[in-house]
Amino acid sequence: MAHAIGGIGPLYSPPVSLVAFCVWLSWLFVAFSSGVTQKSPVFTQPGKDARLIGEGVLSLEWKFEASGEKETLQRFELERADNPKFTNPDTFEPDQETAFEVTGLKEGVHHFRVRAILTEGQQKEDQPGPWSETLTVEVSFAPVFVEPASSLEGDKEDYLNEEGIVPLEWSYEPDTEDRTLERFELERARDRKFSEPVTYQPGLDTESFLSGLEEGDHFIRVRAVFEGGTVTPWSKPLWVKVNYVAWWKVWTLMGLGAVVFVATVIAVILGAARANREVPDAVKENAG
Amino acid sequence: METDTVSVLSPVTGWICLAIFGTAWIVIGILLGRKASNLEGYLLAGRNVGMALGAATAMATWVTSNTVMLAPAFALKAGIWGMVAYCTASFGLFLFAPVTKRIHQILPKGFTSGDFVRIRYGRKAWILFLVITIIYSMAWLVSMGIAGGILLHDLAGIPYVWGMSVILFVCVAYTLFGGLYAVIGTDFVQSVIILIGVALVGWLVIDKGGLADSYQHVETHSPMLMKVMLAPALLSLFNNLFFGLGEVFHNNVWWSRAYALRKDVAPKAFALAGFLWLPIPIAAGFIALSAGPLGINVTDPNTAGPVVAGNVLGQAGAVLVFIVVFCSLASSVDSLLAATSDLMAEDIYRRLFNPRANDATVRKAALFSVLGLGAVTWMLCAVSTQDILLVLFLSGGLVASTIWPIILGLYWKRTSREAAFYAMLSGSVLGVVAYFQIGWFSGALVGAVVSMAVVLIGTKLRSEEPFDWNRLPSEDQNH
Numbered sequence: 118m119a120h121a122i123g124g125i126g127p128l129y130s131p132p133v134s135l136v137a138f139c140v141w142l143s144w145l146f147v148a149f150s151s152g153v154t155q156k157s158p159v160f161t162q163p164g165k166d167a168r169l170i171g172e173g174v175l176s177l178e179w180k181f182e183a184s185g186e187k188e189t190l191q192r193f194e195l196e197r198a199d200n201p202k203f204t205n206p207d208t209f210e211p212d213q214e215t216a217f218e219v220t221g222l223k224e225g226v227h228h229f230r231v232r233a234i235l236t237e238g239q240q241k242e243d244q245p246g247p248w249s250e251t252l253t254v255e256v257s258f259a260p261v262f263v264e265p266a267s268s269l270e271g272d273k274e275d276y277l278n279e280e281g282i283v284p285l286e287w288s289y290e291p292d293t294e295d296r297t298l299e300r301f302e303l304e305r306a307r308d309r310k311f312s313e314p315v316t317y318q319p320g321l322d323t324e325s326f327l328s329g330l331e332e333g334d335h336f337i338r339v340r341a342v343f344e345g346g347t348v349t350p351w352s353k354p355l356w357v358k359v360n361y362v363a364w365w366k367v368w369t370l371m372g373l374g375a376v377v378f379v380a381t382v383i384a385v386i387l388g389a390a391r392a393n394r395e396v397p398d399a400v401k402e403n404a405g
Numbered sequence: 406m407e408t409d410t411v412s413v414l415s416p417v418t419g420w421i422c423l424a425i426f427g428t429a430w431i432v433i434g435i436l437l438g439r440k441a442s443n444l445e446g447y448l449l450a451g452r453n454v455g456m457a458l459g460a461a462t463a464m465a466t467w468v469t470s471n472t473v474m475l476a477p478a479f480a481l482k483a484g485i486w487g488m489v490a491y492c493t494a495s496f497g498l499f500l501f502a503p504v505t506k507r508i509h510q511i512l513p514k515g516f517t518s519g520d521f522v523r524i525r526y527g528r529k530a531w532i533l534f535l536v537i538t539i540i541y542s543m544a545w546l547v548s549m550g551i552a553g554g555i556l557l558h559d560l561a562g563i564p565y566v567w568g569m570s571v572i573l574f575v576c577v578a579y580t581l582f583g584g585l586y587a588v589i590g591t592d593f594v595q596s597v598i599i600l601i602g603v604a605l606v607g608w609l610v611i612d613k614g615g616l617a618d619s620y621q622h623v624e625t626h627s628p629m630l631m632k633v634m635l636a637p638a639l640l641s642l643f644n645n646l647f648f649g650l651g652e653v654f655h656n657n658v659w660w661s662r663a664y665a666l667r668k669d670v671a672p673k674a675f676a677l678a679g680f681l682w683l684p685i686p687i688a689a690g691f692i693a694l695s696a697g698p699l700g701i702n703v704t705d706p707n708t709a710g711p712v713v714a715g716n717v718l719g720q721a722g723a724v725l726v727f728i729v730v731f732c733s734l735a736s737s738v739d740s741l742l743a744a745t746s747d748l749m750a751e752d753i754y755r756r757l758f759n760p761r762a763n764d765a766t767v768r769k770a771a772l773f774s775v776l777g778l779g780a781v782t783w784m785l786c787a788v789s790t791q792d793i794l795l796v797l798f799l800s801g802g803l804v805a806s807t808i809w810p811i812i813l814g815l816y817w818k819r820t821s822r823e824a825a826f827y828a829m830l831s832g833s834v835l836g837v838v839a840y841f842q843i844g845w846f847s848g849a850l851v852g853a854v855v856s857m858a859v860v861l862i863g864t865k866l867r868s869e870e871p872f873d874w875n876r877l878p879s880e881d882q883n884h
Binding site: 279280281282315317318319320322324325326327328329330331361362364366367370371373374375377378380381382384385386387388389391392395396397398 | 481637706847853854
């Protein structure tokens with residue numbers, strides 16, 4: 118081992134190190150000037166993890182600034198896929214516009230990304246820039262919980278509560294004007310399959326309040342019911358976990374409370390009993 | 406698509422009710438206010454209030470917008486224990502009943518709770534006490550203005566700012582003209598309306614919903630509300646108890662009534678008020694729990710009680726609910742305006758800034774305090790909601806920290822002044838810390854526990870000259 122280190126020793130002699138540093142610096146310069154740091158577009162509309170309710174029409178907007186003066190924007194390239202790896206994507210070409218309306222989106226989760234296609238200086242070949250960060254949008258024709266919001270991933274509970282209460286709020290836009298909304302229907306169950314659901318009737322309100330839930334997991338979903346009995350699909354279930362306050366904490370605080378309360382009652386009773394012994398002289402005189 | 410909850414009453418009906426009762430309170434206030442010929446008359450209703458008026462004013466003051474809004478919310482969130490927890494607030498009135506006798510004994514000419522703390526514990530503890538009580542009183546006052554605006558909006562569709570403004574204007578007007586005479590007189594009428602109204606509404610709702618149906622529905626949809634072992638409900642039990650005890654034992658609303666009531670009737674009046682108040686949170690809680698079987702969706706637990714009652718009873722019943730709500734708001738807002746303005750005029754203006762002020766000047770200061778409090782409350786209600794409610798909940802630790810210093814100071818001459826100061830300080834600070842670190846259910850509880858420990862241990866360790874009881878009446882008369 119010592120020999121091996123001795124063998125590479127000359128590489129780190131001062132002159133060689135200086136040369137190596139200069140080479141690294143040159144590489145950095147070349148890398149920067151050749152567009153490795155080229156900027157990607159940034160989605161501005163809709164926000165991150167957006168939810169689209171209703172018609173399946175999505176307006177996308179993004180901003181983009183070319184990183185050098187010599188670059189010329191040719192067009193943007195927009196992709197949509199139903200998977201985050203963008204296998205078999207649909208490609209859209211919004212030309213040089215920084216906005217695009219995607220129509221006919223089906224119910225489910227959609228992923229979008231956009232990149233700029235540029236030319237640099239006298240070059241005639243298109244140079245694709247880096248992709249933007251992926252924008253995930255959920256399209257739903259069913260109501261969607263906005264409070265608490267259900268996450269798109271679904272591997273962690275959406276709402277953790279220590280008191281067994283859940284304030285609920287959902288959004289809903291009818292996908293067609295032909296039907297008249299009669300009411301919403303809310304279900305809660307202990308499993309994702311909703312095998313033994315408890316039904317709540319919030320009427321036409323888009324809010325409700327559940328309380329007195331047992332400890333553990335609860336799944337809640339909502340749907341719209343129209344006149345004539347037709348219904349929307351159920352919303353994506355909301356996963357609520359109830360973890361009541363630890364019992365040691367309850368008994369400790371209750372024990373302290375009981376002791377202080379009993380002491381307070383005794384103090385008032387004892388005080389009232391001895392009140393006549395500790396009084397101003399004027400009061401004693403009056404009593405006498 | 407957002408769907409607003411439809412109001413139970415039309416705004417026109419709501420405005421008519423507001424106009425009739427608002428005018429009635431102002432007229433009663435002006436008529437009764439004629440009796441207030443001097444400062445004692447204005448601030449303490451001549452120290453000659455009898456049993457019926459005394460019990461009625463204590464009961465009506467304790468039926469606040471919090472009772473109307475939070476008692477149903479407690480039932481919806483914490484079930485049976487929640488209702489019991491809310492009822493424990495009546496212990497404040499029960500335990501304060503014997504204390505009123507002591508107050509008359511040692512401070513026969515007192516005006517405010519601040520008078521007692523200042524003479525008994527000295528300036529340092531008095532300033533801290535004033536800070537605690539002003540923070541709490543303002544938060545309570547503003548929370549009632551906010552609650553009033555919300556309730557009038559939910560019941561009758563009256564815009565929040567207008568509803569809140571009318572309630573404050575009416576209460577400021579009759580308190581200004583009539584002082585405590587007006588407050589106690591209107592409280593009597595209001596307490597009769599509240600008692601009859603709540604009993605009638607509770608009975609009608611339960612009759613319509615059915616106790617068995619309510620039980621069945623709650624058992625299915627909110628099973629833990631019927632369980633004995635519901636952790637947050639059990640925790641709220643003692644916290645609420647100490648919050649109530651702290652409110653009554655320290656606040657000038659109750660001390661001014663103790664001074665105003667005749668010595669022989671004060672303990673009985675407070676005890677009776679406790680018994681009259683006790684069933685009100687139970688009735689309000691049952692009304693809220695009837696929502697499910699009656700097919701009423703609860704969107705906000707804080708307004709569930711009045712909204713459920715109004716929905717179930719039709720227009721006539723809804724008018725009754727509206728009147729009860731208006732009475733409960735007015736009966737508390739007027740009391741707080743009167744008692745807090747007394748504190749500002751007597752403790753802050755006279756004691757801190759103008760010790761030579763005569764009674765006429767102090768009365769003027771009290772008038773300006775009522776107007777000022779009304780204006781500040783209106784502004785805070787107009788601009789803020791959540792922040793003030795948070796301050797009110799946080800103040801549980803502050804008010805609970807005063808319980809033991811007050812009790813020991815009233816009865817034991819050896820109670821240390823320094824220990825009382827540090828008990829209030831440490832109880833307040835640790836109560837607020839507990840609120841954030843442990844949970845909302847611990848602020849008042851921790852405040853009371855810490856304060857008790859500090860004042861007892863501090864008094865034991867620190868040897869101070871025993872308090873001379875003669876100082877209380879003599880210094881108190883040096884106005």
